[in-house]
Amino acid sequence: MTAPLLAIRGVKTFYGNIMALKGVDLDVHEGEIVTLIGANGAGKSTLMMTTFGNPRAREGSIVFDGIDITNMPPHEIAKLRIAQSPEGRRIFPRMTVLENLQVGATVADPANFAADLKRVCTLFPLLEKRIGQRGGTLSGGEQQMLSIARALMSRPRLLLLDEPSLGLAPMLVKQIFRAIRELNERERLTVFLVEQNAFHALKLAHRGYVIVNGQITLSGTGRELLVRPEVRAAYLEGGRH
């Protein structure tokens, strides 16, 4: 197998003296959808933010496409075309939808802007209707779409998605997951997806990892993990929706 696009090796991250990640190893290959599932506080978002250098890994290494990004400042990491739709969406509330997308295109070639705008509007037609509206006035689902669209504006080689289904109606969750699958199948976009909604995430992903208390406890293909009894017990039974 070729070298992974994103290789996380032995990463330890601390908040003060508390070790949030206790030596995580994880690979994302080009063209894959990889999901990381786990309970609240297991370290999912921490891993995603550590990939972006904020907070920094105290030990271990993170390599993207052969470049060691462990100690790079976040804006330099973004320039390598890694984009993130972070936990809580974090759209810019006092900017219009269009301005949010313009900011998302910060590291992109300005010549591509019109084409990229059209592309995300085709993916999420609702955004086109709201283009002049301020981000803070959008509904939760619309904000989530905007957050993903903003990340896509940089033409990412790797898209990091942190709980895109959080707080959304099931129909919207389906719509967003369908969009992710479309992007992956049509454009071979590499996606690293963090989810609590294990059922949907594992169905969507090629491969998955389970994180418990800052450590990877299981990994395998999405289908394998879906039928594992410990995954079913912890994340699926009663949680299927």
Added chain:
Amino acid sequence: MEYFLQQLINGLTLGSIYGLIAIGYTMVYGIIGMINFAHGDVFMVGGFIALIAFLALVAIGVSAIPLALFLVLLIAMGLTALYGWTVERFAYRPLRHSFRLAPLISAIGMSIVLQNYVQIVQGARVKPLPPLVEGGHTLIASEDFAVQLSNVQIIVVTTTLLLLAIFSWLVARTRLGRDMRACEQDLKMASLVGINIDRTISLTFVIGASLAAVAGIMYLLYYGVVDFHIGFVAGVKAFTAAVLGGIGSLPGAVLGGLLIGLIETFWSAYFSIEYKDVAAFSVLIIVLIFLPSGILGRPEVEKV
């Protein structure tokens, strides 16, 4: 009526100067959430640089006033911006990830450093500048009172308005302005999309300092004197203006500046000149009781 009109003109002129300084407070607060207490002293430094530049230009024979004014504007804005950049780089940036009070204390220290530095280098005495721009227009002349609009006042107000227009355009329409707004709304997210936040914060200080330099020049032209201590009072007033208008809001800073200028002038004109500061600060207190986030400030109700 004539007397009132005259005070209105004087108040607007003074308010313009406060407004220019207040922008620096409000921008820095907006982007990194700290009050840059050294900003008033950066304004004072701007005034001194302007004074020295004027005298130097006269000494080398630049006698055309409009040209001299223009050159002084460039020199003072450039050098003061350098001061603003340096203050941020050495006194605030190393403390960015420290506890919240640390940069604030550092700012107070920086304010003392700048004051003492100027006092030692330039002396403690008031430095006068011979009036460069003279004359004016009599707008209304009745028997007992003539309303005067001096050329200096025209320069102060038009320069302020012009700079505000340029500056508002910069923030609303340019890439840099968009980056600044992104940093103001979510610093962490701004870095995730690839904005160099250190550079954007530096530029915010540079812009704030150069506007303070303009205020310094206008102060010098209007009052004809500077000393090492003007930054303190003007700084506190401009800070009050920024809070009154709604800290974090740019139009608010200008509005607050104009209001403080007007309140001060009218109070001095109709009541007592000794208590003009009391009047300005009392209005601040009253406004904050009823509008805790200032006149144009936004209350923190964002949908998340």
